[in-house]
Amino acid sequence: MYAQIALGILIPFLGTGLGSALVFLLKRELSARVQKSFTGFAAGVMVAASFWSLLQPALESSAGMGTLSFLPAAAGFLIGMGFLLVLDMITPHMHMDRQHEGPRSGFKRTTKLILAVTLHNIPEGMAVGVVYAGFLSGSTGISAAGALALALGIAIQNFPEGAIVSMPLLAEGMPRARTFWMGVLSGVVEPIAAAATLLAAGMVTPILPYFLAFAAGAMMYVVVEELVPEMSEGKHSNIGTIAFSMGFVLMMILDTALG
Numbered sequence: 001m002y003a004q005i006a007l008g009i010l011i012p013f014l015g016t017g018l019g020s021a022l023v024f025l026l027k028r029e030l031s032a033r034v035q036k037s038f039t040g041f042a043a044g045v046m047v048a049a050s051f052w053s054l055l056q057p058a059l060e061s062s063a064g065m066g067t068l069s070f071l072p073a074a075a076g077f078l079i080g081m082g083f084l085l086v087l088d089m090i091t092p093h094m095h096m097d098r099q100h101e102g103p104r105s106g107f108k109r110t111t112k113l114i115l116a117v118t119l120h121n122i123p124e125g126m127a128v129g130v131v132y133a134g135f136l137s138g139s140t141g142i143s144a145a146g147a148l149a150l151a152l153g154i155a156i157q158n159f160p161e162g163a164i165v166s167m168p169l170l171a172e173g174m175p176r177a178r179t180f181w182m183g184v185l186s187g188v189v190e191p192i193a194a195a196a197t198l199l200a201a202g203m204v205t206p207i208l209p210y211f212l213a214f215a216a217g218a219m220m221y222v223v224v225e226e227l228v229p230e231m232s233e234g235k236h237s238n239i240g241t242i243a244f245s246m247g248f249v250l251m252m253i254l255d256t257a258l259g
Contacts, residue, residue: 004144005132008151009194012128013187015155016121019162020183023176030167033236038160040240043227044247045157046124046219052255053131053150054216058209060141061134072209079210080123080217087119088225117165117186120226123218124154125193130211132194133201137208149258153251158187 030038058073065071131150134142166183170176201211231240 009191011151012154012190015158016162016187017184019159020166020180022163023166023170023179036231036240037243040231040243041247042157043223044244045251046223048248048251050216050219054212057142058212062209073213076210076213077217080214081221084218084221118189121190125190126197127215129194129197130215133198145258149254
């Protein structure tokens with residue numbers, strides 16, 4: 001069982017690594033169409049995962065509260081949104097001031113990109129950790145297959161994300177091998193966040209619904225604040241919308257088929 005959980009925690013990190021490896025196969029820069037399709041797909045996966053893998057189990061595990069069964073999910077979701085809001089205020093946005101090229105800090109643009117994606121990866125790692133904690137507790141209705149579905153879904157959306165990190169660095173003249181490792185390192189925070197959340201949630205099983213909803217709120221903040229603006233601004237916004245729907249449906253299928 002514990003080997004299965006360890007594998008599930010590492011699967012999203014593997015997705016990031018495989019996406020980063022695209023620097024060895026593609027040209028020095030991703031086209032606007034490809035970037036929007038990657039971003040839209042990732043957003044769709046995260047929205048579907050937030051509901052089917054996190055909020056729905058949170059609501060179901062609180063059903064014993066009767067008419068107040070919504071409370072843990074609502075509170076956890078808002079706290080998760082607030083947590084990412086605070087992090088977003090003290091670290092660079094993923095879109096890095098698209099409308100103002102001047103940086104908001106003294107960091108180089110490449111450093112800001114890596115920090116921004118690392119921030120993006122924190123709630124994803126937390127989500128994986130908390131669903132496995134729910135599986136271990138046996139009180140949330142989350143099965144091993146359902147937890148694996150979330151890990152696979154996040155790995156799938158991490159694949160284009162790894163490329164989104166590595167390809168701009170390559171375009172700025174960084175060697176391919178170094179851009180690959182930069183992309184890989186941007187995903188290291190995910191298994192760390194997953195393991196930390198798993199350990200913390202294991203000690204506070206009664207409030208697992210809050211943890212599940214917290215991860216959902218954090219992921220939805222990333223979608224609304226970072227991914228949706230990236231996929232919808234400028235030309236080819238319809239490509240981002242189509243990719244969003246594909247990512248959403250794929251994650252829905254994975255979660256319902258495996259869960």
